[in-house]
Amino acid sequence: MDQTPASDIAKPIFAVKYLLSPTIALACVLAFRWPIWTRVVLFAWYTHHLLQGMSIHTGEMWSDYSNGSTLGGDLFKTLYMLFLVDPIKDWRHKSDGEKPISERPWWQRIYWCVCAAMTARGVGWNYQVSGVPSPSKLNRSMFLCCTAVRVLASYVLLDVLQFLIQNEPFFNDPQPNSSMRSHNFPTQIFYMILCFGLPYGALRFYYYIGAFIAIASGYSSQEEWPDLFGSWFDAYSVRTLWGRTWHQTYRRQLDSIGKAVAHLLGASRGSPVFQMIRINIAFLVSGVMHAFSGYSIGQHFGVAFPFFIAQPLAIIFEMFFASTTKKYTTSIPFYVRRCIGYTWTLVWFTYSASWYIDPIAQAGFGKNDIVSFSVVRFVLERFIRGS
Numbered sequence: 001m002d003q004t005p006a007s008d009i010a011k012p013i014f015a016v017k018y019l020l021s022p023t024i025a026l027a028c029v030l031a032f033r034w035p036i037w038t039r040v041v042l043f044a045w046y047t048h049h050l051l052q053g054m055s056i057h058t059g060e061m062w063s064d065y066s067n068g069s070t071l072g073g074d075l076f077k078t079l080y081m082l083f084l085v086d087p088i089k090d091w092r093h094k095s096d097g098e099k100p101i102s103e104r105p106w107w108q109r110i111y112w113c114v115c116a117a118m119t120a121r122g123v124g125w126n127y128q129v130s131g132v133p134s135p136s137k138l139n140r141s142m143f144l145c146c147t148a149v150r151v152l153a154s155y156v157l158l159d160v161l162q163f164l165i166q167n168e169p170f171f172n173d174p175q176p177n178s179s180m181r182s183h184n185f186p187t188q189i190f191y192m193i194l195c196f197g198l199p200y201g202a203l204r205f206y207y208y209i210g211a212f213i214a215i216a217s218g219y220s221s222q223e224e225w226p227d228l229f230g231s232w233f234d235a236y237s238v239r240t241l242w243g244r245t246w247h248q249t250y251r252r253q254l255d256s257i258g259k260a261v262a263h264l265l266g267a268s269r270g271s272p273v274f275q276m277i278r279i280n281i282a283f284l285v286s287g288v289m290h291a292f293s294g295y296s297i298g299q300h301f302g303v304a305f306p307f308f309i310a311q312p313l314a315i316i317f318e319m320f321f322a323s324t325t326k327k328y329t330t331s332i333p334f335y336v337r338r339c340i341g342y343t344w345t346l347v348w349f350t351y352s353a354s355w356y357i358d359p360i361a362q363a364g365f366g367k368n369d370i371v372s373f374s375v376v377r378f379v380l381e382r383f384i385r386g387s
Helices: 011-031 036-054 061-083 106-118 140-166 185-216 238-245 251-264 272-296 305-329 334-362 375-386
Strands: none
Touching: 011 036, 011 061, 011 106, 036 061, 036 272, 061 106, 061 251, 061 272, 140 185, 140 375, 185 334, 238 305, 238 334, 251 272, 272 305, 305 334
């Protein structure tokens, strides 16, 4: 795979060229409601353009991996908005008022479509996905203070995770064909928490920076920035972890693509077959999105597919188990059922995480910095020098 050297493109230029510009092009097509052939042409160009972006090597593995995942998500967001929905006709924001979007000046329609394309969870729109946490009830000043603390906490979390990963031979000096399953189970849990903590911390960090800037500048209110992740107390099953606790950034397009495929296959809406097709297709598309991350760091496309393909199997197992044992489990105390659920979810994610973590460990994920300035490293160096 050809990769552009880091010196050939700066991060701001990358963001404008591969994130902002394609979004504006998408908004223009949607705002003017151009015919289907223009949408096909745009999507073909968009796919080629994003693949070029995924081939750019920044010299930082974490940045390359994140870019691949982000551009992969944008690709399916574009597919969804071009062919599965008509935003001008179907979507409304709470601030739109009485006048239809289609009757507004062209520049207002384009801006409206840009906002729609960049609002992944649909907060404040009539298509807001389920599972989004309730809006904050804090006043503006308190919300800004709490958001600043969350930005700092997320940065410290990333710093700690970076320090731990860089000091684990499994990540910083991987042996050929090594697997986290060769370690004892507590160590596997530790590796799983390290790796899934990275996107958790990074997404929170950038999300709360955006929230702070948007609210401090008066561009939006705190009600438009609910927490990105749900409560970890809801992670008592694989289904609730994905559906309530984890972020819902791509849920709308993944679920819509899954439903569209289920309809094409003739499944009756609401039937068990429809639900199984919907869930499996949604995770399959998610696997393709994340496969672009591996592509961006030079791995084989789809190397982590088994992890994403396995998740709906666990969810279907949970649904079958719950339906067949319902009359036997109602007498079990609630807290016991919850403890069993948490244990099952932890065991499953630790086991299946190997399919996701092993490839990135083999790529040398622990050899690069994640944060530009490490507070942990700075403090330790000063402590060692002073002792």
